[in-house]
Amino acid sequence: MIIAVMLTTGRTVAAEQQVLGTIDSAGTRSITVRAEQDAGITSDVLDRISHIDGIEWSGAFSSAIDATNTLIPDGTRVPARYVYGTHFDRLGVPRESPVPGALAFASPVALEQLGMLDPSGSITLTTGVSYGIAGELTVPDFLTELQPLMLIPQPDVAGTEPVNVIIVIAESPELVAPVSDAVLSVLAPTDPTKVTVQTSRALAELRALIQGQLGSYSRGLVLALMALTGALVAILLYGLVMMRRKDYGRRRALGATRGLIITLLVTQTGILALTGIALGTGTSLLILAAGRAPLPGVAFTAALAILALTTALIAALLPALVASRREPIRELRVP
Numbered sequence: 658m659i660i661a662v663m664l665t666t667g668r669t670v671a672a673e674q675q676v677l678g679t680i681d682s683a684g685t686r687s688i689t690v691r692a693e694q695d696a697g698i699t700s701d702v703l704d705r706i707s708h709i710d711g712i713e714w715s716g717a718f719s720s721a722i723d724a725t726n727t728l729i730p731d732g733t734r735v736p737a738r739y740v741y742g743t744h745f746d747r748l749g750v751p752r753e754s755p756v757p758g759a760l761a762f763a764s765p766v767a768l769e770q771l772g773m774l775d776p777s778g779s780i781t782l783t784t785g786v787s788y789g790i791a792g793e794l795t796v797p798d799f800l801t802e803l804q805p806l807m808l809i810p811q812p813d814v815a816g817t818e819p820v821n822v823i824i825v826i827a828e829s830p831e832l833v834a835p836v837s838d839a840v841l842s843v844l845a846p847t848d849p850t851k852v853t854v855q856t857s858r859a860l861a862e863l864r865a866l867i868q869g870q871l872g873s874y875s876r877g878l879v880l881a882l883m884a885l886t887g888a889l890v891a892i893l894l895y896g897l898v899m900m901r902r903k904d905y906g907r908r909r910a911l912g913a914t915r916g917l918i919i920t921l922l923v924t925q926t927g928i929l930a931l932t933g934i935a936l937g938t939g940t941s942l943l944i945l946a947a948g949r950a951p952l953p954g955v956a957f958t959a960a961l962a963i964l965a966l967t968t969a970l971i972a973a974l975l976p977a978l979v980a981s982r983r984e985p986i987r988e989l990r991v992p
Contacts, residue, residue, distance in 0.1 A: 686713070686830055687799035688837045689855040690823040690844065694720055697847025700741040701816030702823065705843035711832040712825055716742035720821035724761075724780040724807065726771045727787055733770045737761060737782060737807040741818065745810050749795035757812050760791035767805035768793065780807070799824055879961070883968045890972035894926065898980040915981035922977035923970055930969035934962045 692698045706715050721736035746752050750762050761780055768776060768790075776793040788809055796806055803822070811818070823844075827836045837856045846852050908918060938958060945952055 686827045686833060687856075688825040688827065688833065688840060689799070690825075690840065691853045691855070692821060692823070692844075692846060693848075693851040694819060694821065695848065696851040698820055698823070698844055698852070699816060700811075700814045700818040700820055702820070702844060703742055704816070705845075706823075706825060706840060709836060709839045709843070711828050711836050713828045714742075714744055714747065714826040716740055716745075716824055717820040718803070718808075718822040718824070719818065723783045724771075726773065727779040727781045729772055730781070732772055734783075735763075735767050735770050735780075735805050735807055736803075737780065737788075737809060738803070738821075739811050739818065740808045741811050741814050741820065743812075747795075747797065748800075748808065749793060750808070750810055751792070754791070754810070754812070756789075758810070759788060761788040761807060761809045762792050762794045763790055763808075764794045764796045764804060764806040767807045770805055799826065879964070883964060886965070887968045887972040890926070890969050891975055894922070894973055894976035895979065898922075898976045901980075918981040919974075919977040922980055923973050926969055926973035927966065930966050934965050938962065 690698075700717050703715060703717055706712065717740070719739040719741075721738055723734040724737040725734055726732050748762070754760055763771065763773075763776065763780075768774075771778075771780065773790065776790050779787050779789045781787045794806055794808060796804065800806055823840075825836065825840055827833045833856055837854060841854060844852060938961075942952060942958075
């Protein structure tokens with residue numbers, strides 16, 4: 658039974674976990690707000706967004722400003738952006754900066770276009786301001802559309818700096834829609850027609866659909882197999898009790914209580930069930946691994962083992978009760 662469930666439902670659950678893991682990445686939980694330069698949205702919007710529940714991370718970005726390698730003034734121009742917010746460490750920016758607000762960080766693509774082999778040197782913006790390159794960025798999925806990416810973190814802001822892009826990451830796909838509505842309500846642009854919002858709401862709905870369909874199929878199959886297993890255990894154990902009814906009668910005649918006989922049968926069933934669960938789980942995992950199929954998680958495997966053991970013990974109760982009620986006089990009577 659364990660092998661059957663692991664090779665059917667277990668494979669389905671593992672595939673479901675892989676699909677949902679892909680959907681649950683930060684890129685599919687992102688809410689991107691784009692505002693034109695004169696839309697009237699400033700960096701103080703992050704203060705209002707911080708009061709919204711269900712947000713994992715948020716950041717605001719200025720419009721792109723062309724920058725070049727200071728040593729190559731006529732070199733390739735790469736867009737640089739000021740970034741406002743907190744927790745820049747998830748982008749590869751150290752929590753503690755030796756010169757807050759005066760250092761830039763670039764992605765590998767940006768460094769290559771700047772002609773820098775290593776994340777060191779300096780850049781000069783078209784505004785004439787220069788910044789030192791202090792490190793390499795780890796570009797998450799939700800920022801790939803801004804590549805080549807070069808950011809200048811600004812931890813201390815006045816709240817009046819205009820922002821061009823706001824990215825909010827919801828804690829879960831289910832929260833994308835409500836968080837998106839909440840973010841829109843606190844933007845306070847001077848011209849709402851110059852603000853656009855892009856969300857992954859469709860992916861969140863797809864996730865719920867996949868989880869619901871696969872989950873209902875998996876639950877139904879497991880319940881059917883468990884019911885069949887319980888019935889088989891009860892039938893086999895009842896047959897065993899009938900075959901050994903004189904043995905149980907002798908035990909009763911020698912002073913064994915009904916509770917002792919029930920405990921004996923249930924314990925024997927539990928030991929056999931645990932042995933079968935261990936062998937079945939190991940065998941099924943080997944089969945799945947040999948076939949390069951996705952493996953179910955520890956939580957599913959443990960839950961299945963507990964459910965199988967519980968089913969076997971419950972199925973053993975009725976035959977155990979029958980065995981405990983065998984009358985010694987009737988079973989030991991010689992015709």
